[in-house]
Amino acid sequence: MSTYPVQTIAKQSRLASRRLASAPESQRNLALAKMAEALESIKTEVLEVNSQEITKARDEGQSEAMIKRLTVDDKTFQYMLSRLQKVAQLPDPLNRILAGHTNSAGLKVLKKSVPLGVIGIIYESRPNVTTDAAGVCIKSGNAVILRGGSEALLTNTLLADTMIEGAVAAGLPEHAIQIIRTPGHEAVGELLKMDEYIDVLIPRGGKGLIKRIAEGTRIPVIKHYDGICHQYIAADANPEQAVAIAVNSKCQSVQVCNALETLLVDKQCAEQLLPLLWTAFDSNRIELRGCDETQKLLPGIAPATEDDWHTEYLAPILSVKIVDGIQAAIAHINHYGSGHTDGIVTQSLAMARQFEEQVDSASVMINASTRLSGGGDYGLGAVVGISTDKLHVRGPVGPDELTTYKWVAYGEGHLRA
Template sequence: MNASTVQAIAKQSRLAAQQLSSASESMRNLALSNMADSLESVKDRVMEINAQEVLKARQEGQSDAMTKRLTIDEKVFQYMVSRLKKVAQRPDPLNRVLEGHTNPAGLRVCKKSVPLGVIGIIYESRPNVTTDAAGVCIKSGNAVILRGGSEALQTNTLLTDAMIAGAVSAGLPQHAIQIIRMPGHEAVGELLKMDDYIDVLIPRGGKGLIKRIAEGTRIPVIKHYDGICHLYIAADADPMQAVELAVNSKCQSVQTCNALETLLVDKKCAKLMLPLLQTGFNSNNIELRGCEETQKLLHDISPATEEDWHTEYLASILSVKIVNSIEEAIDHINHYGSGHTDGIVTQSLNTAQQFEQQVDSASVMINASTRLSGGGDYGLGSVVGISTDKLHVRGPVGSDELTTYKWVAYGNGHLRG
């Protein structure tokens, strides 16, 4: 594959997007359902090819975490299929009338949701992104260009070919779903130049990948940066609830972007709370790193440095800071946080509302685990990422978020006077 081939793919996607813009809801949902069936029909082959790629990755000395992400087992396969079926059942994100009125002269104006056009998804090893991303893109009437990691290329290609067959059998254009089949970085570089044909890029992976892409292209990028998530235990928090929420936010799955990284404890309840919290974290093997005040109250914990407040550990480490007030908690979060998910434990409605208003984050959790932020618990279904941007989409990126809108005005010879 050379530059002209990447350009050929991008042009085909642009044409497919124009055709897709008229595809009815029932046609798109039939396509999703056929894509699920088509996946089922190649299941044995997918498992076989995937097992070969997993073996190869192991032989090449890849980490356990990486080979685990790469693996499609029975459960992952069923999950991929079921997500396509579920996205088919969701309400149509297109042709929603978002606003509308008739002006004094009788011109009827409405603002309606339409597809973005062509979406490029660049991702690392998880093959389920292949099917999830194609699903939300087709649901929202977008053409999609997939670009997965080299280590999963055969698996991803097989999954994509099956989905293409399903989509085409429902009447969607041949190039509604495409995958870049060549390994190596060159093709990604070419993709980044396709600003005439691609409307938005969504990179899924480490911060380095996202940064490289965002800085190397004129195409708008929906970015999924760090989740440096905080929980603030207010002075009036229910102690048991606070411990449960802190432990669940940190420990339920330490490697996820909505896991807790920094715990803020109000000075007025620190003496009571910190020993209870330490017990909870100790029994989950979490290393605590505390501010000076925290170290005075808890023994045997390491000091937190300035760098700790900036760190997304994605590991069994938690930084702990005592704050003098809710204002200090909010300032800390807005300064060190990444605007992903931040929570408070409080019994006071006023305190909750102040936190809700002033914390500048995509998700604000009141007496709820930070782990509950995301497409699933928000009722969005499949998502292709969690945006840490503030423009266009903030938080989970589902099929609704892959739309834009157009204004349509119906007149009867209306002129401007």
């Protein structure tokens, strides 16, 4: 297995990005198809290598949550392939005319979508990020440098090398996809210095990783901090629907960033709904932590502290608060939320619109589970993360979000007067 200095990798990516930017949509889609085909042919090898890394992780005492994120089983592998196939089916994000006009002198002015250039992806444990990131970057005409966690180095390298073969077979430059093969923090430190060659960094992992990356580089960073997601049950909510949405938001997968962490219940329906909610959450083994008013209605649950309202549990724990109307709910969300995903359950269109307009989050869900905020459900296919920033992207980061634009002016010998 060959290794290259990080600077060499960055330079190669910059050169590849120039060629990739002009690759036609048909060639990029062909590359994605060949990448999926190549991966399918080594499925058995991927599962075997990943199994070895799982065994090693268990021997080293890694948590079950880490093991779950690290695991590539048959279902996960098929999911990875399907994401590559779906991203290929998306409309071309490049060369779209975003705006245009012809001025009074006859100069034709266009605003056109183009790739960002070179994307660096730094991530922990999840091998599916390797395929998702490569797929999204190739679709959007960006060269990508992958740097996964050392716990999945063999799996990630095998996946990357195979996708490189597929992309090259479609005629794309060899260095359109690259992976850093050196474990340890030194390579990451070097990557953060490559502002001459890398246009954007996207860290995927815990808050500590994201903070370390953002504070250690001059390269723009698309950040995804906490997913402190809320669901507000309004006074007029349909009880059955409210319980189903709240339970799905929390219980469908507790360890993900769009899982529900704080439930807000309007005081006008709290007495009726809280016992139903408690029963449903208890059957799913969810620990509730409540405000003073919630504890009065649900005696025996743990008290919620100020820290609870600030916490992304990623665990079977849910904080619950009774609020006095929609304005109080919105104020709580905007104060404690992380700008990820927040929802309302209501039968009032006016109340839904008020919530939508006033809640400052990347995704606002109306009568829908917070778990539906993501690339797949939004029709983006694969994504490389969910941004809680506002510049330059917000929410799921798919092919469209990895583009910028350039201005093009067509003249006929036009001169400034």
